[in-house]
Amino acid sequence: MRAQPTAKSARCTACRIPSRRVHGFYWRSLGDVACFGRPILLLIRIRRFRCTIPECPRRTFAETLPGVARLPARQTDRLRSVHRAIGLALSGNPGARHAATLGVPISRSTLLHRVCSSDADPIPPVRVLSVDDWAWLKGSSYGTILCDLERRRVIDLLPDRSADLWRRG
Known part of the structure; x- marks a missing residue:
């Protein structure tokens, strides 16, 4: 499937000033979610723009696809x-x-x-915390698990049952 962005201008990635001067283009291929169980490959025509600010360190830049894909990504x-x-x-x-x-x-x-x-x-604020320990190796090393009882989620696994880890975290 082929596509092309329709914006008239793009912002320079260095100085953030919009430019309408097209320098060239290239084709970028992106994998997308399947349609009817078949993989989809999007071929997108990306334009390269020329920055019009003489002090800008970038001479040319490619238009970005916000909400579609990050710049180096192939998906x-x-x-x-x-x-x-x-x-x-x-x-x-x-x-x-x-x-x-x-x-x-x-x-x-x-x-x-x-x-x-x-x-x-992100972990939402915890109101009801459960602390439990278990043996990594019976009788010699123990670990601690912290759980949010309201959401039934594991929050963290600590390597031992020392109180020092609680003060640092």
Whole structure:
């Protein structure tokens, strides 16, 4: 599928001044969520603009696609969020198999990388906190788990049951 942004101008990435002087263009390919179980590849014609400010360190810049994809990304933000959700639910190999059946194939290592590199959801204020410990190795090392009892979510895992970790966090 081919697409092209319709804005008449774009803001310079360095000085933020809008420019209408088109320097050239290039094609950018982005993976998107599947349609009827088939992977979609978007071919987007990106224009390069010339910055009109002489003091600006950038001579040319490419128009951005806010809300669609980040500049170096090869997938849309929608596809990244689908992969993240699959990775959080199923993790490595099972997640990769499920993604392939949905028409959004991804390798297990890339799926895990997507989960680890994404921003974590902010933790809302906790009103009812549960603190419990368990044995990593029975009789020698213990860990502590903090849970939000109202939302039934794990908040944090601490490597031991020392009170020093509570004061630092």
